[in-house]
Amino acid sequence: xxxxxxxxxxxxxxxxxxxxxxxxxxxxxxxxxxxxxxxxxxxxxxxxxxxxxxxxxxxxxxxxxxxxxxxxxxxxxxxxxxxxxxxxxxxxxxxxxxxxxxxxxxxxxxxxxxxxxxxxxxxxxxxxxxxxxxxxxxxxxxxxxxxxxxxxxxxxxxxxxxxxxxxxxxxxxxxxxxxxxxxxxxxxxxxxxxxxxxxxxxxxxxxxxxxxxxxxxxxxxxxxxxxxxxxxxxxxxxxxxxxxxxxxxxxxxxxxxxxxxxxxxxxxxxxxxxxxxxxxxxxxxxxxxxxxxxxxxxxxxxxxxxxxxxxxxxxxxxxxxxxxxxxxxxxxxxxxxxxxxxxxxxxxxxxxxxxxxxxxxxxxxxxxxxxxxxxxxxxxxxxxxxxxxxxxxxxxxxxxxxxxxxxxxxxxxxxxxxxxxxxxxxxxxxxxxxxxxxxxxxxxxxxxxxxxxxxxxxxxxxxxxxxxxxxxxxxxxxxxxxxxxxxxxxxxxxx
Numbered sequence: 001x002x003x004x005x006x007x008x009x010x011x012x013x014x015x016x017x018x019x020x021x022x023x024x025x026x027x028x029x030x031x032x033x034x035x036x037x038x039x040x041x042x043x044x045x046x047x048x049x050x051x052x053x054x055x056x057x058x059x060x061x062x063x064x065x066x067x068x069x070x071x072x073x074x075x076x077x078x079x080x081x082x083x084x085x086x087x088x089x090x091x092x093x094x095x096x097x098x099x100x101x102x103x104x105x106x107x108x109x110x111x112x113x114x115x116x117x118x119x120x121x122x123x124x125x126x127x128x129x130x131x132x133x134x135x136x137x138x139x140x141x142x143x144x145x146x147x148x149x150x151x152x153x154x155x156x157x158x159x160x161x162x163x164x165x166x167x168x169x170x171x172x173x174x175x176x177x178x179x180x181x182x183x184x185x186x187x188x189x190x191x192x193x194x195x196x197x198x199x200x201x202x203x204x205x206x207x208x209x210x211x212x213x214x215x216x217x218x219x220x221x222x223x224x225x226x227x228x229x230x231x232x233x234x235x236x237x238x239x240x241x242x243x244x245x246x247x248x249x250x251x252x253x254x255x256x257x258x259x260x261x262x263x264x265x266x267x268x269x270x271x272x273x274x275x276x277x278x279x280x281x282x283x284x285x286x287x288x289x290x291x292x293x294x295x296x297x298x299x300x301x302x303x304x305x306x307x308x309x310x311x312x313x314x315x316x317x318x319x320x321x322x323x324x325x326x327x328x329x330x331x332x333x334x335x336x337x338x339x340x341x342x343x344x345x346x347x348x349x350x351x352x353x354x355x356x357x358x359x360x361x362x363x364x365x366x367x368x369x370x371x372x373x374x375x376x377x378x379x380x381x382x383x384x385x386x387x388x389x390x391x392x393x394x395x396x397x398x399x400x401x402x403x404x405x406x407x408x409x410x411x412x413x414x415x416x417x418x419x420x421x422x423x424x425x426x427x428x429x430x431x432x433x434x435x436x437x438x439x440x441x442x443x444x445x446x447x448x449x450x451x452x453x454x455x456x457x458x459x460x461x462x463x464x465x466x467x468x469x470x471x472x473x474x475x476x477x478x479x480x481x482x483x484x485x486x487x488x489x490x491x492x493x494x495x
Contacts, residue, residue: 041309045115046318049122056130058292069232072297074129076330083323085121085165092493113158120162177237198233213393214350219385228391235337242487246338251471254395265465269348273462278427278437285430287457297329300406332405345395352379381462396472397464400455404476407451412484417446
């Protein structure tokens with residue numbers, strides 16, 4: 001009898017164990033299925049809104065000409081808004097601007113709710129900062145199955161959280177020094193008006209202080225000439241997102257006229273620009289223009305999207321990566337402009353003229369002229385006649401600062417310096433389209449080397465001396481390290 005009872009109990013326990021194993025297997029199978037079923041890389045919704053933002057950025061360049069400071073702020077605020085909306089569906093993340101909105105319950109932290117929330121945050125901020133393409137954004141919402149006319153801010157819904165995240169950041173970033181609405185005193189309602197009253201020491205015809213920035217004449221494309229004024233000379237006044245202040249990492253001064261260092265660096269610019277190889281020309285053009293003319297912040301967002309495709313990122317990963325990437329880019333522009341406006345330093349365009357005024361030099365003569373002997377005061381960068389040189393002070397290089405910062409941020413985010421990107425283009429296509437060089441494949445093995453190449457391209461092209469480049473790279477890397485450790489980790493909830 002005891003044997004019978006024991007056998008029945010044994011069989012019952014065995015059955016329960018088998019049942020439990022089956023349940024665990026089903027649960028594990030379901031978790032594995034959910035992981036595999038989640039859209040990855042270019043298929044996740046965060047990536048798709050990144051594509052839309054890049055399109056808006058490219059169109060903005062076409063409409064208003066390059067304004068990299070302005071558009072870096074747009075992208076930084078768009079992806080901060082997306083992060084803030086997403087943070088309410090994460091178990092640790094802390095929003096930057098969105099306040100008094102509770103984290104949703106665990107059952108509501110679904111992929112679909114995250115997609116809805118970040119889509120509305122992206123839609124509303126894109127419509128605010130790139131309004132000309134509003135129909136494009138609304139079409140994307142319809143494609144995703146969402147109502148673009150839903151403006152609810154009811155935080156019991158993902159639509160409301162997304163809309164509120166956008167509304168909050170738009171409201172809180174007014175009066176941040178960017179003068180987007182012409183709200184700064186003395187602007188008379190003119191957006192991005194120079195409310196600081198900055199005027200260069202030198203004018204295009206007279207170089208009173210050769211250590212200071214001098215505007216230069218460009219072709220207007222219609223047979224005349226124009227000397228562009230300084231681009232957003234007030235950008236050092238813009239409130240950063242993550243830094244304490246724009247001057248937090250300000251570098252020491254550049255070398256001055258009379259120093260042996262500056263003499264050597266100006267000579268280096270002449271020699272490099274005079275002997276550009278097709279590969280170097282391709283690098284100068286790629287880094288000068290960037291893919292789709294999306295400026296430096298957009299350029300590094302493109303690189304981040306390559307990482308997403310390479311690593312097959314899910315939505316959560318891309319939200320965090322774009323947030324870090326674009327906050328770093330936005331703050332790097334502010335830090336770069338702090339140095340530019342503080343030192344107001346000359347570009348090689350004027351420095352070469354100063355050092356080699358009455359000397360004959362070998363240099364690139366301009367589109368379709370090749371290497372020629374010229375007076376030193378006729379030297380010009382490797383650029384089209386209609387955009388010879390960036391119209392603002394030189395030190396530090398913006399390309400170097402933003403590239404150093406974004407590259408370091410991606411290195412820290414991914415935990416590896418490996419990049420592996422490459423691009424194929426024809427040398428001279430953006431400078432001398434009727435005298436094309438070879439087809440070149442540029443390879444970017446690591447994030448660090450990509451930033452180094454971006455910075456060096458500015459010296460090769462004649463836009464900067466090496467001090468502008470090296471100080472900019474260091475500034476960007478220092479800034480990115482600080483933002484990652486003191487700001488980003490805090491907001492993802494790991495500090």
